Every structure is written in C-alpha cells, then in structure tokens.
Amino acid sequence: MKTRTRAVLIGLAVIVVLIACYALVFMRAQPLMDCLEGTEAPNAGQIVLYEQDKDPVTLTIDSADQVAGLWQAMENTQVRFLRGRGSVVVPQGGAYYEITLQSLDESGQEAAAYNFGCGSDGALLIVGSDYETVGESDLPAQLEALFAGQEP
Numbered sequence: 614m615k616t617r618t619r620a621v622l623i624g625l626a627v628i629v630v631l632i633a634c635y636a637l638v639f640m641r642a643q644p645l646m647d648c649l650e651g652t653e654a655p656n657a658g659q660i661v662l663y664e665q666d667k668d669p670v671t672l673t674i675d676s677a678d679q680v681a682g683l684w685q686a687m688e689n690t691q692v693r694f695l696r697g698r699g700s701v702v703v704p705q706g707g708a709y710y711e712i713t714l715q716s717l718d719e720s721g722q723e724a725a726a727y728n729f730g731c732g733s734d735g736a737l738l739i740v741g742s743d744y745e746t747v748g749e750s751d752l753p754a755q756l757e758a759l760f761a762g763q764e765p
Contacts, residue, residue: 640693640694641693642693642747643691643692643693643694644688644690644691644692645687645691645737645744645752646687646688648692648729648739648740648744649687649728649729650725650726650727651716651725651726651727652725653718654681654684655683655684655714655715655716655725655727656680656715656716656717657674657675657680657717658673658674658675658680658683658712658713658714658715658727659671659672659673659674660672660674660710660711660712660713660756660759660760661710662709662710662756662760663701663703663709663710664703664707664708664709665703665705665706670760672760674759679759680714682758682759683712683714683752683755683756683759685751686750686752686754687752689750690750690751690752691746691747691748691750692739692745692746692747693744693745693747694744695742695743695744695745699738699741699743699744700738701738702732702736704732704733704734704736707732707733707734708732708733708756708757709730709731710730710731710732710733710753710756711730712727712729712730712731712756713726713727714726714728715727728740731752731753731756732753733753733756733757734753735753
C-alpha cells in the first residue's frame with residue numbers, strides 16, 4: 614500500500630515540475646524584439662488599420678521621425694507567449710494594426726523585415742502565435758498617433 618501511494622505522489626510531483634517548467638520557459642516576459650527576426654532599425658514600412666464596420670486604412674511610413682518613434686516603442690515593449698496558434702481579432706471598440714517594416718542596407722537591399730499584428734488592447738500576433746504585452750507599452754498609443762497624424 615505504501616509503495617502504491619509513493620508511486621502516485623511521485624507521479625504527481627513529476628507533473629507539477631513539468632507544469633512549472635512550462636510556465637517558466639514559455640510564459641515568461643521577454644522583449645518583443647526577441648520574437649522578431651532582425652536587429653537593424655527599419656527605414657520604412659506600412660501599417661494597415663482594421664476597425665469594426667470600417668474599410669481597412671493603409672498608412673505608408675517613411676519619415677525618419679515616424680519610424681524612429683515606432684521602433685523605440687517596439688524596443689521598449691515586453692511580451693508574453695499565450696498559446697500556440699492565434700487568429701486576428703479586432704477588439705470591441707478598438708483597432709487591430711498589421712505592421713510591416715523593412716530595413717535596407719547600403720546597397721538598397723532588404724536587410725531585415727518585421728511583420729506582426731498589434732491590437733489596441735495589447736494583444737499581439739507574431740508568426741501566427743498569440744502574445745500579450747506585459748506592463749506598460751507605448752506601442753498601441755504610437756500606432757494610434759501615427760494614424761491620427763500627431764506625435765504621441
């Protein structure tokens with residue numbers, strides 16, 4: 614009887630350790646830039662704004678100030694992985710932004726490309742996986758300000 618109880622307790626302990634390891638590895642906060650390919654600051658890009666019951670609006674950004682502000686917000690954003698596969702959802706009363714940024718090298722060739730989606734509620738979609746922002750993030754406010762045509 615004691616060996617059977619011991620085996621059950623050992624089994625439960627192993628399951629608890631595996632769940633703890635999963636939480637530590639996959640659910641920890643990490644910089645947004647660690648989830649994206651590339652390290653070079655972008656030169657230009659395009660952002661598509663989706664709002665409920667409205668047609669998508671596309672904004673091309675090529676001004677150094679616009680790109681620098683968005684890049685700074687990206688570098689300062691911490692994210693947490695939520696689950697394996699995500700889907701694009703426009704938050705109720707909010708917006709969803711599809712961001713595509715490129716950096717070019719000296720010869721004009723693409724050096725890095727950054728593609729991800731960001732909801733006004735802080736939800737992120739990176740390469741089909743769901744993430745959420747952790748702590749304060751200027752990214753949604755920066756995106757909103759770009760479409761409003763003003764400094765955040």
